[in-house]
Amino acid sequence: MMDWTDRHCRVFHRQMTRRARLYSEMVTTGAVIHGEREKLLGFSPQEQPLALQLGGSDPSDLAKAARIGEGFGYDEINLNVGCPSDRVQNGRFGACLMAEPALVGECVAAMKAAVSVPVTVKCRIGIDDQDPGEALHTLTQTLVAAGVDAVIVHARKAWLKGLSPRENREIPPLDYPLVYRLKQAFPRLPVVINGGITTLDDADQHLAHVDGVMLGRAAYHQPELLLDVDRRLFGQNNPHDDASAALDACVPYIESQLARGVRLSAITRHLLGLFAGRPGARSFRRHLADRAVKEGAGCEIVREAMAFVSRSDEEMAARVNAA
Template sequence: MTTFAKPDRRFCVAPMMDWTDRHCRAFHRVLTRHALLYTEMATSAAVTHGDVDRLIGFDAAEQPVALQLGGSDPGELAQASRIGADLGYCEINLNVGCPSDRVQSGKFGACLMREPELVADCLSAMQDAVSVPVTLKCRIGVDDQDPAAALPDLLELVRSRGIFTAIIHARKAWLKGLSPKENRSVPPLDYALVYQMKTAFRDMEIILNGGLETLQSGLEAQQNLDGIMLGRAAYHTPWEMSGVDPLIYGAERRFSAPDEAVLAYLPYIENQLAKGVRLHAMTRHMLGLFHGRPGARQWRRTLSENAVKDGAGLDVVMAALSATSPALATA
């Protein structure tokens, strides 16, 4: 089993269902060498009984990358964690925050906020199964819970089991009455409570998630915390991540313009096309790259209309690029 240094969580890209697949992560890794990337949530049942490579396979070039699991059976989560660690993931994370209908029917995700003892049992089992870090991602509460009581009670319990990293989405989840989409924006943000958790649990690593619309707003909101996690902002406006390495990690910025990032991603696209992957599976993650720049609309349109066609190849990407960087695309 390959081992890695403890993940540096100063900047993380959130796990997002149907979005942060291996192609998305490969693209994000082009933009930042240092950000910690997360997989889509994979259920422990699927990992232990399904096609592991299809579900959670990844390329070493994506590192550092963490696996997020969903589930509520400690033994099954332990087995899935072991599979993930053996594949080489540098962290295993337990989802205790997703409010979708799927997790409600399976009694995991945000539902587990009501069962802190079970959360602690799950995390303990996962931690006993692997040598890589095991972490928690949660909400501040669900439904009629009082977050000021529910959140510290949960953190106290998991800390007593040896879990010292919590990624906190600073909103309640309403499992009845709000859709998953509404749960990402309607419940009010409570950053102050997350700051209080860092004061109360100084030996824990507390990462802030929720409502961070730009890298700069994330840095401003971070305050006394250990890191920030961006989700939809990182996905819809991925060029934001080009600033992560210099602003957060003190490293050199890889590219001065988005078109350079496109060219750097082309070898990956070419490699995947040769394996039979459809172009759209990769380019769909790039649609927002030129957000706010000349040619952005044509970039999106060219990729959206043509990358889905049978046999679509690199010429489609170059045609889209010509709308934003004509000289580069025709050089």
């Protein structure tokens, strides 16, 4: 997600799950080819498995950007055909490409010819006045012919005229059965479902019909739901038992980034969803929001914020024992 799933966010989420595949922010082909690549594409090995999401519509440029991404070590190259923002539409990429399935197929074919890692596409079920069943099926047929390795489907239509990006995440109705039918129509194609999925119980239900589930804002705003992903969905031990242990494991990374001149607030802005609903969570968020932005703020701010939650846990336990 643009401006959200940067390298600091991904390192934090990786403490919750070792197995789930993480995705970069969407990066345009122009930025990859002509921009500061290390800043845009650099990541820590601990973030893997990791996919690079590209935005673009020129097959040659996408092939170049995909090759660069593979060179950086990304495990997958993903083409965004689902983002509805005005900025994306003006660049002729994102969800507006749902209206040009042949071009998307050319883009995928060029990327497949350029790299050896999987090439995937994230899309909507349709846009504007398109019939979702026809639009999604036509696009998928074209992608399969181009050699796509998987499709990730946000199970909502995107209205490019009349709805804001936020409204496009909430107003168009979800149509999960349509995505299930897509999997039935293309049984050999890995199909991943996205949109409105907020719990691992939801994910379990979808996995009876499709091959994978993508979590977006739910995982960002409530990162603790990732804590049990490895055990529930992959049959393996979770990396940490609770959010406090996961955050403790991030401390060496935070210290290393501070030593490189990264501001603490650039990292802690991704931590504010932790401990939601628990005693001390509000004080945790307030402390980070108030203190991490100050010049020279160090890792002690994170430890102080964590203490609000630990103290509340101890107080709660004391009340239970007293009762």
